[in-house]
Amino acid sequence: MSWELLLWLLALCALVALVVQLLRFLRADGDLTLMWAEWQGRRPEWELTDMVIWVTGASSGIGEELAYQLSKLGVSLVLSARRVQELERVKRRCLENGNLKEKDILILPLDLTDRSSHEAATKVVLQEFGKIDILVNNAGRSQRSLGVDTSLDVFKELIELNYLGTVSLTLCVLPHMIERKQGKIVTVNSLLGIISAPLSTGYCASKHALRGFFNCLRAELATYPGIVVSNICPGPVQSNIVKNSLIGDVQKTVGVDTDQSHKMATSRCVRLMLISMANDLKEVWIADQPFLLITYLWQYMPTWAWWLTNKLGKKRIENFKNGLDADISYFKAWKTKHD
Numbered sequence: 001m002s003w004e005l006l007l008w009l010l011a012l013c014a015l016v017a018l019v020v021q022l023l024r025f026l027r028a029d030g031d032l033t034l035m036w037a038e039w040q041g042r043r044p045e046w047e048l049t050d051m052v053i054w055v056t057g058a059s060s061g062i063g064e065e066l067a068y069q070l071s072k073l074g075v076s077l078v079l080s081a082r083r084v085q086e087l088e089r090v091k092r093r094c095l096e097n098g099n100l101k102e103k104d105i106l107i108l109p110l111d112l113t114d115r116s117s118h119e120a121a122t123k124v125v126l127q128e129f130g131k132i133d134i135l136v137n138n139a140g141r142s143q144r145s146l147g148v149d150t151s152l153d154v155f156k157e158l159i160e161l162n163y164l165g166t167v168s169l170t171l172c173v174l175p176h177m178i179e180r181k182q183g184k185i186v187t188v189n190s191l192l193g194i195i196s197a198p199l200s201t202g203y204c205a206s207k208h209a210l211r212g213f214f215n216c217l218r219a220e221l222a223t224y225p226g227i228v229v230s231n232i233c234p235g236p237v238q239s240n241i242v243k244n245s246l247i248g249d250v251q252k253t254v255g256v257d258t259d260q261s262h263k264m265a266t267s268r269c270v271r272l273m274l275i276s277m278a279n280d281l282k283e284v285w286i287a288d289q290p291f292l293l294i295t296y297l298w299q300y301m302p303t304w305a306w307w308l309t310n311k312l313g314k315k316r317i318e319n320f321k322n323g324l325d326a327d328i329s330y331f332k333a334w335k336t337k338h339d
Ligand SMILES: NC(=O)c1ccc[n+]([C@@H]2O[C@H](COP(=O)([O-])OP(=O)(O)OC[C@H]3O[C@@H](n4cnc5c(N)ncnc54)[C@H](O)[C@@H]3O)[C@@H](O)[C@H]2O)c1
Pocket: 056, 057, 058, 059, 060, 061, 062, 063, 080, 081, 082, 083, 110, 111, 112, 113, 138, 139, 140, 141, 142, 161, 188, 189, 190, 191, 233, 234, 235, 236, 237, 238, 239, 240, 241, 242, 244
């Protein structure tokens, strides 16, 4: 074989490898660090056992699914939200399908906006289990209304709940982690804590604030390498978030279920969250396409990203005004299925 042919063959192989990697990248449903951790990293089944894990917003959606997946790992669970009956339902399912016993799950009712209750709640967990290894700040609420049609009370409520409530609970738990020089603070943020979209002015503001707070906190805790501060940033995921979203008035929510088949399955999002926790990742992006690509674009080419955001944003508003899920139909063909 001539040298020239050999070189052509090598170049062809390199091209095929590049195309394969590009296709993999396009089909990924997490950022590259997360995908690497899923492929080569530590398994949640090895890393997260024997831990005390406190999950807020455990009565529905991502928090509920997190409780189910954690209950299979042999941890001690603290389940918090406002509705005790719903938490009891989640606890029953954890006991039926997981590896935990009654004494391993504590139901701890908590309203995140009632900041005066956070210190006492933290004491209850410490009295019950003696330590808190992971705090999962998951409880939160979204918004579906144009900024111009939204009362100031809605912005206030979203900041009180998503931002101040989360910060307050974290500040109650943090001294305990500092004393032990270890722990993980895992906050379910959103891609909307990085990028922006119409109909979510107040929600985006609260999640951007949260990301700023936790990124600074992580820098301040650099002298405690055993304390991990992690931002989980999902794109659209199946849950009750849209149904519970505030519309222009703080007393009003969307209130109805819309088709969610285009969104990532809750179980897949939670599995990737567990991989992130097992590998101490600082920030992860979890989303199907096109949301991941749009986020990369925001990161590297903001001006182009704005062009695309404005195009998709028009569709988002149109969908919502037609009574559909705001994100339902821009790029159905891109959707990747993992479940
Ligand atoms: N589902 C998505 O598409 C998506 C995308 C990005 C980020 N998130 C984030 O994920 C987190 C979980 O949301 P979800 O999608 O599971 O929605 P969800 O509505 O199904 O669950 C929200 C949970 O938060 C709890 N909660 C609400 N207000 C509370 C309060 N005042 N005090 C205590 N608990 C309260 C609810 O009871 C519920 O358990 C939120 O922080 C949300 O911003 C969701």
